[in-house]
Amino acid sequence: MSRGPLLHADADAFFASVVLRSRPHLAALPVAVVAHVVVASANYPARARGVRAGVLAQQALLQCPGLILVDVPQDEVEEAGEALLDLFRDCARAVEPGSMEEAFLDVGARSPEEAVAAGHEVRRRAAAELAIPVSVGVGRTKLMAKLASRAAKPDGLHVIGPGREAELRAALPLRDVWGVGARTVERLESLGITTLAGLDDIPYETLRRLCGTAMARRLRAVREGSDDAVVRPVERRSTLSSEGATKGYARPDRTAAELAEMCVERVCRRAERAGLLASGLTLTALPEGEGPARVLKGSRPAPTANPRAWSGVVRALLARSEVPPLAGLRVTLTALVPADRVQDTLF
Structure with a gap:
């Protein structure tokens, strides 16, 4: 390349920009898109008033009383x-x-x-x-x-x-370097290293011991200007996902089964439109509050994008698993293959 x-x-402000396409009269007003009662995206008038992604919708309303909240149109x-x-x-x-x-x-x-x-x-x-x-x-x-x-x-x-570029490779704060995690930054800041130029003050072996070999190499490359400059294309989709929240803003709550059905319909429609079939499915259950996501996997004997077929798989996964109260779900079709390569497949 x-x-x-x-x-x-x-x-x-992607989510907000999508919402505003059909609501141009709101473009100059503060608008936030909400997913499961949390702000997923805020437009720039809302950001100017302190609204940020990740805060609770009610907190955002206190921050910006005139804020317009819209439930995320996931489809x-x-x-x-x-x-x-x-x-x-x-x-x-x-x-x-x-x-x-x-x-x-x-x-x-x-x-x-x-x-x-x-x-x-x-x-x-x-x-x-x-x-x-x-x-x-x-x-x-x-x-x-x-x-x-x-x-x-x-x-x-x-x-x-x-x-x-030369200025940035010296003065850029480590916190602003793409791909460098908070823990790495904290370890380096504990030594008084806050910018890329500060990396010159410690031996490579010390850097490797603090951050690990891969991150040490990356940081040195960024400092020296030999970091990644190759675009690595994704030749073909191997997965497609759809997700949603059980709760939203000014809409009825959804059960796990209802939400799963909606996600299956959406992701299968997208797969069909792209000419792809799947033989595997991953259901990721996102719990309320603290706690790890629950990942459930299912499959079909032959690749398909038939929503009825995959809805049956999802219902079976939910029925035989103890799923806690959920904030949301993600349905991912896996092992995608082009439909024109699959012979004698029933949709």
């Missing part, structure tokens, strides 16, 4: 995420998704100017075709492209050129 500039494209969000990644793939020769709303793009650019032109085209098409604002960062490596897209928000394009 190209060693030229890379793009990092990231939809702005629309999942379909918008697929459409966005399809658009990225149409604009680039290689796409490495990070989530449903962001990805690294190799557009084959040989210069920053070519990368910028490609970034403007991604943004133009996302706005025109999907009505979703996308911020784009341009940088020599993935880290620099990601930092650039952060700087581009909201709804902009930003380039980190050689001069600024």
Whole structure:
């Protein structure tokens, strides 16, 4: 793949942006999208008033009394995420998704100017075709492209050129380095190391002992400028997921069985539209409050995207398992294969 500039494209306030497509009259007002009574995404007017993802909806209302709360339209969000990644793939020769709303793009650019032109085209098409604002960062490596897209928000394009890159590789706080966890940062900060330049003050062996071999190598590479600059495309989906919450804002609660049925319907519809069949399913039960997720697995003897077939599998999993009170569920179709490669399959 190209060693030229890379793009990092990231939809702005994705859940909120999807909701506002059908509610343009709310765009200038503070809006938050709620999943299981927790804010999943807030638009920028809401963020300006202190509303952040992850807080309880009632807490957000206290922070911003005029806040408009909307229950997350999970079906629309999942379909918008697929459409966005399809658009990225149409604009680039290689796409490495990070989530449903962001990805690294190799557009084959040989210069920053070519990368910028490609970034403007991604943004133009996302706005025109999907009505979703996308911020784009341009940088020599993935880290620099990601930092650039952060700087581009909201709804902009930003380039980190050689001069600024050199500054960042010295002055960037470790807490802002993509992929470095809080525990690693805490261990280094205990030694007084808070920026990338501070890594020069300790021997590599000390760094390796503190952070582990893989993280020590990554940090040294970031400091030296030899960090990852290769977009690794996902050639074919191997899984598809749909999820939802039992409780929402201003809607009836759902039982685990009702929610599972909805998730199966959604994910099977998406699989059929993509021409994919699955022979495995994973049901992830997300409990209320503290506690680990419960993961249940099922399968079918032949690949299928028939929602009735997979609903039967899910019902059987729920019936024979002790599932605690749930905050939400995730249904994942696994071992996906193209339908045209499967012979004599009954839908």
